Amino acid sequence: MRSTRRTALRTAAVVAAAATVLAFPAGSAFADSSAVPGPEVLPGIEQPQVKPSAGVRAYVTTVRLADGSVAKVYKIAAHHFEADVFAGSTKLDTLVGKGGAAAYGQNNGLHVVLQPNGTVTSWMDGRQKPKPQVKPEGKKESSVRITMPDGRIAKLVDGPNGTYATISMPNGHSLGTIDSKHPSTQNDGWTYKLVQDGKRVRFVVIDGKGGGNSRVYDFGGKLIEQYTVR
Structure with a gap:
């Protein structure tokens, strides 16, 4: 939102533990806003093609702000960015984000945050602040142990790498692992196998010594089916 008159602007830095004072041109600065914290960093900022020397301004990108004004972002050094805020051809101020501190400015209902990685976010009074982008969590691994009819x-295990089962003796001695690529194994007349049931995988134990009696378990360890050969 643009001001139709000259507005004195002051900038305030948003910092986790301490405030950073920002330099600004004479006669202009963003108005203070101590009650509103800066939003989380949003990704997608364009990076400069050439790594600048320390203290040299290298143009990164131009970001359109919530009221239609723009912020031109420059990289000064690692973790040090500056953003010149313009309303039309008028430069309102320069925000400086560095040393782990974010720069925050407010003008006529417009809120702007420059993070020390060069990310710029903005919003207007009375409108919802930008929500931080949350990376969806990957599938977590779950496992359960069952004692089979043969005592083994x-x-x-059901996890991000798929489902599989490890077979071992009661003393912990491993007898092998079965998975989608090797879904079956045998030991001492018993057969252990993984069977696809729609989108679910079942664990089947077959008693070869007993004529083929079998039990079916889900991956929560629950016995869901049992077959007896007559």
């Missing part, structure tokens, strides 16, 4: 132990 099966550990059923």
Whole structure:
């Protein structure tokens, strides 16, 4: 939102533990706003093609702000960016984000935040602040141990790398692992296998010594089916 008259502007830096005073041209600065914290960093800022020397301004990108004005972002050094805020051809102020501190400015209802990585966000009074982008969590691994009819132990694992089962003796001695690429194994007349049931995977234990009696478990360790050969 543009001011239709000359407005005295002051800038305030948003810092986790301490404030950073920002330099500004004579006669202009963003108005203070101590009650409103800066929003989280949003990704997507364009990086300069050439790494600047320390203290040299290298243009990064131009960001259109919530009221239609713009911020031209420059990289000075690692973790040190500056943003010149313009309303039309009039330069309102320069925000400086460096040393882990973000620069915050406010003018006629416009709020602007420059993070020390060069990210710029803005919003207007009465409108919802930008929400931080949350990276979705990956699938977590779950596992359960069951004791099978033959006395052996099966550990059923469901995780980001798929489902699999490890077979071992009660003393912990491993007898092998089955997964989607190698879904079946045998030991001492018993067969252990993974069976796809729609989108779900089942763990099947077959008693070869007992004529083929079998049990079916889900990956929560629950016995869901049992078959007896007559």
